[in-house]
Amino acid sequence: xxxxxxxxxxxxxxxxxxxxxxxxxxxxxxxxxxxxxxxxxxxxxxxxxxxxxxxxxxxxxxxxxxxxxxxxxxxxxxxxxxxxxxxxxxxxxxxxxxxxxxxxxxxxxxxxxxxxxxxxxxxxxxxxxxxxxxxxxxxxxxxxxxxxxxxxxxxxxxxxxxxxxxxxxxxxxxxxxxxxxxxxxxxxxxxxxxxxxxxxxxxx
Amino acid sequence: xxxxxxxxxxxxxxxxxxxxxxxxxxxxxxxxxxxxxxxxxxxxxxxxxxxxxxxxxxxxxxxxxxxxxxxxxxxxxxxxxxxxxxxxxxxxxxxxxxxxxxxxxxxxxxxxxxxxxxxxxxxxxxxxxxxxxxxxxxxxxxxxxxxxxxxxxxxxxxxxxxxxxxxxxxxxxxxxxxxxxxxxxxxx
Numbered sequence: 001x002x003x004x005x006x007x008x009x010x011x012x013x014x015x016x017x018x019x020x021x022x023x024x025x026x027x028x029x030x031x032x033x034x035x036x037x038x039x040x041x042x043x044x045x046x047x048x049x050x051x052x053x054x055x056x057x058x059x060x061x062x063x064x065x066x067x068x069x070x071x072x073x074x075x076x077x078x079x080x081x082x083x084x085x086x087x088x089x090x091x092x093x094x095x096x097x098x099x100x101x102x103x104x105x106x107x108x109x110x111x112x113x114x115x116x117x118x119x120x121x122x123x124x125x126x127x128x129x130x131x132x133x134x135x136x137x138x139x140x141x142x143x144x145x146x147x148x149x150x151x152x153x154x155x156x157x158x159x160x161x162x163x164x165x166x167x168x169x170x171x172x173x174x175x176x177x178x179x180x181x182x183x184x185x186x187x188x189x190x191x192x193x194x195x196x197x198x199x200x201x202x203x204x
Numbered sequence: 205x206x207x208x209x210x211x212x213x214x215x216x217x218x219x220x221x222x223x224x225x226x227x228x229x230x231x232x233x234x235x236x237x238x239x240x241x242x243x244x245x246x247x248x249x250x251x252x253x254x255x256x257x258x259x260x261x262x263x264x265x266x267x268x269x270x271x272x273x274x275x276x277x278x279x280x281x282x283x284x285x286x287x288x289x290x291x292x293x294x295x296x297x298x299x300x301x302x303x304x305x306x307x308x309x310x311x312x313x314x315x316x317x318x319x320x321x322x323x324x325x326x327x328x329x330x331x332x333x334x335x336x337x338x339x340x341x342x343x344x345x346x347x348x349x350x351x352x353x354x355x356x357x358x359x360x361x362x363x364x365x366x367x368x369x370x371x372x373x374x375x376x377x378x379x380x381x382x383x384x385x386x387x388x389x390x391x392x
Binding site for chain 1: 206207208209210213214217218221222226228229232234243245333335336337338358360361
């Protein structure tokens, strides 16, 4: 299949005689020559283009057009494109900004050392302060908890004491009642105490 | 031998500030009021950090790096990961500027100097309002610095502690001069 038949090629530089149907130049020349839509008076300019078109037909003209094509294509250098030299990620530590001092930067003057020292001291002060605050808060919480626990223990103890007292009173009352009852019973029936004596068995 | 970088200076000061108060700035103060007064500087030689007079460090530049064993006072060494470890040799400097102190009784001196932590029963005195995990300098009852460590409890909590409870974790003690004699000054 000849390339001239393809309709998809839309080269900017495709000329009239290249055989490409949709190329700009062909369209232009057609519009100028045939005047399909708009009729333009034939001027010297159009004549010129016509004559050019004729000259392009010659063998030497074809060669010059090709040369033009080659000249027109701009060749970019790698710098202009900005493509990295190696197509890979450069680690942070490896890439160093240009124009900066190589190696370590020393701190030897008193002023910068004092600045660093002041920063460090302020930081430490803050840390100690926060530690103290935290310790104080914890201490308060601990104290409150201790007081609460003491109170609970005391409550429980008092409740227990009350219960004990109640039981003691009840027992006293019951004993007193019993005593009274026993006295009255003994008074009523004199033979009863004999029955209360437990039976015992003795060997030998 | 070289001066410290910014990050190294920060690490060193942060470590020293654990034990000392604001008086630490006197460490780098000039020795007199003259225009070219001598002062103390920090120098690194084979990962060890030295606190040395500037005039002495300038003289030391005439000695080859691999031949220079030590100069001034060794404060400690920088680890490979960039942290700083204080040595017992830094004790005179720490003791001079200490913020929190613990005094141990005579019966607690030897256990401490043999590498033990300080139990409550051995504490004679301690600074008030000392928080937990704070660097402290350990003294004997006659104010001789014996070493340094980190508090295990705050002062208030330590009061409630039983006599065998640890109040201070040992970090360095003078006994290391004998125990670590081989490695304390060896550079290789």
